[in-house]
Amino acid sequence: MTTDSIKQKLIAQGIYHSDTTITNKPSVIGYEKKFKLAWMATQLNTFIVATDFKDEKITTAVINQHITEAFNFTKTNYTGWPRGLQSGIGVISILISTNVDEQAKEYCVKLKSGKKWAGFTIPVIYNPDTKEVHQFSKNPMWGRIYYPHFKKLINSLK
Incomplete structure (x- = not known):
């Protein structure tokens, strides 16, 4: 998984x-809009933000900075229905690096990124040397109906 392959x-x-820059690094942004009755008749706007950090160490602070900038990008560039009115935003934040802190891995697996108003931030780390993907292991209660879709999207980019 590289920004080019994504x-x-x-x-x-x-x-x-x-193509844009997030955290002052070249990034690829994907945008998908879906409406499903199974999602309680809501529209989900998903942004996939992938950034290659090369061998820069990924820590929880780096993840938080990436998520914040990625979510701010989506708020600036999203022009659909107002969030919360049958509409939500999901930001899949993919950080690619060969140097990953153990706490950062846990942060992704346990989905510690928190919630936003009518929005979700999903941190994912990919280590190209080991081919390891660190992503959420369980669907959280808040937004549970969307997480199978997020997982499917993430897995489709591997």
């Missing part, structure tokens, strides 16, 4: 994408 998979899936 971009190619977004294209193959017909997901809109663009």
